[in-house]
Amino acid sequence: MSQEQVYTVASDSDTTGDERSSAPFPEIAIGIDIGTSQCSLAVWNGSQVELIRNTRNQKLMKSYVTFRDESPVGGVSDQLSHEYEMLSGSSVFNMKRLIGRIDTDPIVSQASKTLPFLIQTLGIGVKPFIAALVNNMWRSTTPEEVLAIYLVELKALAEVGVKRPVRNVVLTVPAAFSRFQLTRISRACAMAGLHVVRLMPEPAAVALLYAQQQQLSVHDSGSEKVALIFNMGAGYSDVAIIVTAGGVSQMKGLAGSTVGGEDLLQNTMHYLLPNMENLFPNKIKSMGVLRVAAQDAIHKLSSQSKVQIDIDLGNGIKICKIIDLEEFEEANKEVFEKCASLVTRCLQDSKVNVEHIDDVILVGGCTNIPKVKNMVMGICKKNKIYPGINPLEAAVRGAALEGALAAGVNDPLGSLDLLTIQVNAHSIGIRANRDSFVPIIARNTTMPARREVVFTTAHDHQTEALIVVYEGDEEVVEKNYLLGYFKVVGIPLAPRGKPEINVCMDIDASNLLRVMVGVLMPGEQNPVVPPLEVRMPTADDGNGLTADVLNRSFGSTLDLVTLHNKMSR
Amino acid sequence: MSAFPIFRLPEVLNPVITTHQRHGFNRPKFPVSRCCMRNPAETRRNGGNYYELLGVSVDSNFKEIKESYRKLQKKYHPDIAGQEGHEHTLLLNEAYNVLMKDDLRKDYDASIGHVRVGFVGDSLDMGYSSWNGPFRPQALFVDEKACIGCRECVHNAHNTFIMDEIIGCARVNVQFGDDDTSIEVAVDSCPMNCIHWVEREELAILEYFNIPRPKQGHGVFGQGWERPQNVFMAAKTFQKQQQSQSQQKNVRCDVEQETEAQAQARESASLKLEMEKFSGLWEWVKKISAF
Secondary structure, three states, X not given: OOOOOOEEEOOOOOOOOHHHXXXXXXXXXXXXXXXXXXXXXXXXXXXXXXXXXXXXXXXXXXXXXEOOOOOOEEOOOOOOOOHHHHOOOOEEEOHHHHOOOXXXXXXXXXXXXXXXXXXXXXOOOOOOEEEEEEOOEEEEEOHHHHHHHHHHHHHHHHHHHHOOOOOEEEEEEOXXXXXXXXXXXXXXXXXXXXXXXXXEEHHHHHHHHHHHHHHHHOOOOOOOEEXXXXXXXXXXXXXXXXXXXXXXXXXXXEEEEOOOHHHHHHHHHHHHOOOHHHXXXXXXXXXXXXXXXHHHHXXXXXXXXXXXXXXXXXXXXXXXXXXXXXXXXXXXXXXXHHHHHHHHHHHHHHOOOHHHOOEEEEEOHHHHOHHHHHHHHHHHOOOOOOOOOOOOOHHHHHHHHHHHHHOOOOOOOOOOOOEEEOEOOXXXXXXXXXXXXXXXXXXXXXXXXXXXXXXXXXXXXXXOEEEEEEEOOOOEHHHOEEEEEEEEOOOOOOOOOOOEEEEEEXXXXXXXXXXXXXXXXXXXXXXXXXEEEEEOXXXXXXXXXXXXXXXXXXXXXXXXXXXXXXXXO | OOOOOOEOOOOOOOOOOOOOOOOOOOOOXXXXXXXXXXXXXXXXXXXXXXXXXXXOOOOOOHHHHHHHHHHHHHHHOHHHHOOOHHHHHHHHHHHHHHHOOHHHHHHHXXXXXXXXXXXXXXXXXXXOOEEOOOOOOEEXXXXXXXXXXXXXXXXXXXXXXXXXXXXXXXXXXXXXXOOHHHHHHHHHHOOOOOEEEEEHHHHHHHHHHHOOEEEOOEOOEOOEEEOOOOHHHHHHHHHHHHHHHHHHHHHHHHHOOOOHHHHHHHHHXXXXXXXXXXXXXXXXXXXXXXX
């Protein structure tokens, strides 16, 4: 095979690829959990995981950045005189919900109506315009910038906590994040001078913590335990099903969705003031008041059955209402249904029978809501929540464990003899058969993974084919995330359906995606053109127009169809 | 499996990986997947056997495979071993994926059985046939005592029948390894009419009795290999013994005038016991045949 040349194409937009090497680092990495509403820091102190507290002795810090005249201040060190100050228009928050999204995304347009700072959407598939009010002037910013400002403060706090410079971090991310969103998180870290050792899905971090607890409590390494992890925070929900034995937790299924406490909050705000969008002249202040009231109500409804709301929104609008649990649950019916379907889908995907689940682990602030709790426990047919895990600290503790593991730390007591074998949360495939998405690596495939599918040409004498790579789980290709595209040239003249175009994908443990394409003619032993190996871009160009343009320019002339409509093993 | 795997799984059997290697930012160059067209069987032989890869025996159960997989992952997973572990972990995942799924494992067993035909002597422990596709009510069985080793059946349906070169007779390797017509031709082509259609339930017992077993000798006399003169009779006798034993138990139960529920409970319990006995026998049989 020496006569064959192999072309390797590396992406020029890949700025973080080399740095994301999964090599173990001598320096123990800090675990960071960036939540939509709260953040926390933790580190392995040599014998156990320790949470780092800020100057006000808080373990959980509110995620927001306030822009001021001099310099922006984040929620790590900032002392809020009152919660309303955060909602005056100068503070930007919910970065995690907004990062890496374009303005056609329903999440962004919803946020633009309910967040007390400026989010403008043009609905054309570009970055939304986000700005904070400073001295009556709008200062534009991006979610990455806000996140970076916040991370700088976290970094400073961590350095005080561990008494040494901090560079390496392990971050937890929602399972629902696309690859480009992950890159944006890495970039925000880079802007803050932090190096991301791992980005791990939140349930994976919890799984690690659970595996450690099981290993320490159960000494028989042969016995295995099945656990369902449900995480619902302010911005995202994730479900994972893991099987743990001897410190190794194998993920059987992973699913994530952009549904969280923020949706509950928005729905409750709507419920309190149905026509709130076009009501306020001085939008921001009233919206802030309403937001605080709704948030307060949701918190109280976790422990009591009804709550009295009495607020003055100014401009003659007053809300005086009693909202009870039933009303709240009815207003958020859709959110709870989405959560339930996420859990059932994950159970189906992982082919785990509910009866075989030993423990149900609930993490994230929203699992405190009775309805959410009952829903998950009902599906799992359990009546006891796994008690050993703090729902608000589990993710960051897991991240800190991973930080120690990645540094190659050995614990004499064996409490670091751990491994999480992960699966990918989204299918990755290409566009074929006109507008359908053909997955090549299906979701819930154990990582690292390599799979291939054989395609063929759609037209007679087609010499070129466009490989458009998507990530997602929708059958219609447009509903998935476009990851990149490239062209295969030099296909020999042949009737349609003859050439075999073999598309192989490879994801390594650091989540790097490579696509390899080879063209074969039936009956011939060697590929007709040298196989093409492409490392896919890790960052997008910030607009969602590419797919449209590709479609307009080429139509179906460069299409592919599946030849063997079967996944290869 | 696609018909033409261009990008084969890498052929790393025992890569020397030192754990916790620190290679900082110098990511090693990816091993480029070479493009070649080999038939899958050949690839497998070169790429190593999945069982060998996972360090388990061919008849290991799911639990053993799982444990071994986890142990190996702790050594080779890229999270622990760094980027060098990538290719090997790919193989481990692939092997695990196949061996943990009944249908995939059967296909795989059939395909490595295929490779094994070449190895004389290896086929001795291949007394039991595997299934290609779903179970069917009937199965093929070669009465080896009657077989003269004419190779007709192997010639006509080579995916189903194989030749045991040591004993010199044919046997079923994969049930329904070929299409129905070639199987029919193969059955008809047998000059001794020693290929039988049997009930699926009987197959295991028949195959068990079909294998020659070492005979207990007295001193230097009488040792050797033997198998029942008539394998069908032997199987029937065995089944009868089983039945009469369970009947005896039932008779004893009747004497004691019990309620219907009690009788039912006893019945199911004795049935279960019988089943356990039987499966216990199979574990033993498997162990023997694994040598």
